[in-house]
Amino acid sequence: MLNLIKTWKALSAQGIMGINRRNADYVLKYNKRHLYPVVDDKILTKERAIAAGIDVPELYGIIETEKEVDKLPGILAKHKDFVIKPAQGAGGDGIIVIADRYEGRYKTVSGKIISHEEIEHHISSILSGLYSLGGHRDRVLIEYRVTPDPIFKGISYEGVPDIRIIVLMGYPVMAMLRLPTRQSSGKANLHQGAIGVGVDLATGLTLKGTWLNNKITKHPDTAQEVEGVQLPDWDGFMKLAAGCYELSGLGYIGVDMVLDQEKGPLILELNARPGLNIQIANDAGLTKRTHAVEARIAELKKKGIEETPEERVRFAQEMFGHTARQTPSA
Numbered sequence: 118m119l120n121l122i123k124t125w126k127a128l129s130a131q132g133i134m135g136i137n138r139r140n141a142d143y144v145l146k147y148n149k150r151h152l153y154p155v156v157d158d159k160i161l162t163k164e165r166a167i168a169a170g171i172d173v174p175e176l177y178g179i180i181e182t183e184k185e186v187d188k189l190p191g192i193l194a195k196h197k198d199f200v201i202k203p204a205q206g207a208g209g210d211g212i213i214v215i216a217d218r219y220e221g222r223y224k225t226v227s228g229k230i231i232s233h234e235e236i237e238h239h240i241s242s243i244l245s246g247l248y249s250l251g252g253h254r255d256r257v258l259i260e261y262r263v264t265p266d267p268i269f270k271g272i273s274y275e276g277v278p279d280i281r282i283i284v285l286m287g288y289p290v291m292a293m294l295r296l297p298t299r300q301s302s303g304k305a306n307l308h309q310g311a312i313g314v315g316v317d318l319a320t321g322l323t324l325k326g327t328w329l330n331n332k333i334t335k336h337p338d339t340a341q342e343v344e345g346v347q348l349p350d351w352d353g354f355m356k357l358a359a360g361c362y363e364l365s366g367l368g369y370i371g372v373d374m375v376l377d378q379e380k381g382p383l384i385l386e387l388n389a390r391p392g393l394n395i396q397i398a399n400d401a402g403l404t405k406r407t408h409a410v411e412a413r414i415a416e417l418k419k420k421g422i423e424e425t426p427e428e429r430v431r432f433a434q435e436m437f438g439h440t441a442r443q444t445p446s447a
C-alpha cells in the first residue's frame with residue numbers, strides 16, 4: 118500500500134493526469150453538456166466541420182432505419198471502397214473498412230471477404246445500438262475511405278494511422294501518432310492493439326512508441342523504427358486542431374486527424390473525454406502543460422486579449438516542444 122502511494126506521488130510530481138482530475142478539472146469544467154451531441158455523433162461532427170470549412174472524409178450516405186437498409190446498393194453503387202461506421206461508436210468498434218470488391222462481394226483492408234447480406238446484418242446491429250454509447254438506437258454513416266499518405270507505409274500495417282492532439286481552450290497541449298498493427302485490424306485505436314507514438318509539438322518529429330503498455334522502438338509487423346519520423350505539414354495539423362475549439366465550443370478535446378494521400382489533412386472525429394495514455398507515449402504529464410495554458414489564459418484575460426488559432430499554436434510550440442521540455446525547470 119505504502120509503495121502504491123509512493124508511486125502515485127512520484128507520478129503526480131511529474132504532472133501525470135489521472136482520470137479523476139481529468140473528469141473534475143477538465144472535462145466537467147471546460148465541456149458544456151449541451152455541446153456533447155456534436156462530438157458524440159459523427160454525423161453531426163461532420164456537418165459542423167463542413168459548415169466551418171474544415172475538411173472531413175466525404176459522406177456517401179446515412180442509414181437511419183431498418184427500412185432504409187434498401188438504400189444501401191444505391192449508396193455503394195459508385196464506390197469501390199468505403200467505410201461503414203456507427204454514428205455514436207467509440208474505440209473503433211463496429212467500423213468496417215472495405216477496400217475493394219471481389220466477385221460480387223466486398224473485401225476488407227485485411228483481406229476478409231464479406232457478403233452483401235453480412236453487411237446488411239452489420240448495419241442492423243449498428244441501428245439497434247450494439248456499438249453506441251449507452252446502447253441507444255444509432256445511425257449508420259457510410260463515408261470515403263482514407264488512403265494514408267505514403268510516409269506511413271513502413272510504420273503501419275493495413276489501415277490508416279491517425280494523429281491525436283489534445284486541445285485545451287484552443288491550445289494544443291500534447292500529440293500522439295497512432296499506428297495500426299496486424300492485431301488492430303487496420304484501426305488506429307489503442308485498445309484494439311494499435312501503437313501510440315509521442316509527437317514533438319514544435320516539430321512534428323515522432324518520439325518513442327508504446328504498444329500494449331510496453332515501450333517499443335520498432336513497429337512489430339514491419340520492424341521499422343517508429344521514432345524520428347517527420348510528420349508532413351505539422352503546422353497544418355496543429356492549426357486544424359486548434360481551430361476545433363471554435364468549431365465545437367468544447368474547451369477540452371482530443372482531435373483525431375488523418376493524412377489522406379490525395380486530400381491531405383482531414384478531421385476524423387472529436388472526443389470530449391480523451392484518454393490519458395497519450396502521456397505514456399510522450400513520457401510526459403498533461404497537468405504541467407494544462408496549468409501552463411490556464412496561466413496563459415488568465416494572464417491574457419487581465420489584458421483583455423484572446424489569441425487567434427495561429428497565436429495559440431505558436432505558444433504551444435514554444436512552450437511544449439521537445440527541446441523546451443528538456444530544460445530543468447520543465
Ligand SMILES: Nc1ncnc2c1ncn2[C@@H]1O[C@H](COP(=O)(O)OP(=O)(O)O)[C@@H](O)[C@H]1O
Binds near residue numbers: 174209214261
Ligand atoms: N474513413 C476512413 N477511412 C479509413 N479508415 C478509417 C476511416 N474512418 C475510421 N478509420 C479507421 O478506424 C479508426 C477509428 O475511427 P474513428 O472515426 O476515430 O472512430 P472511433 O470513435 O471508433 O475511434 C481510425 O483511427 C482509422 O484507423
Ligand SMILES: [Mg+2]
Binds near residue numbers: 373
Ligand atoms: Mg477515434
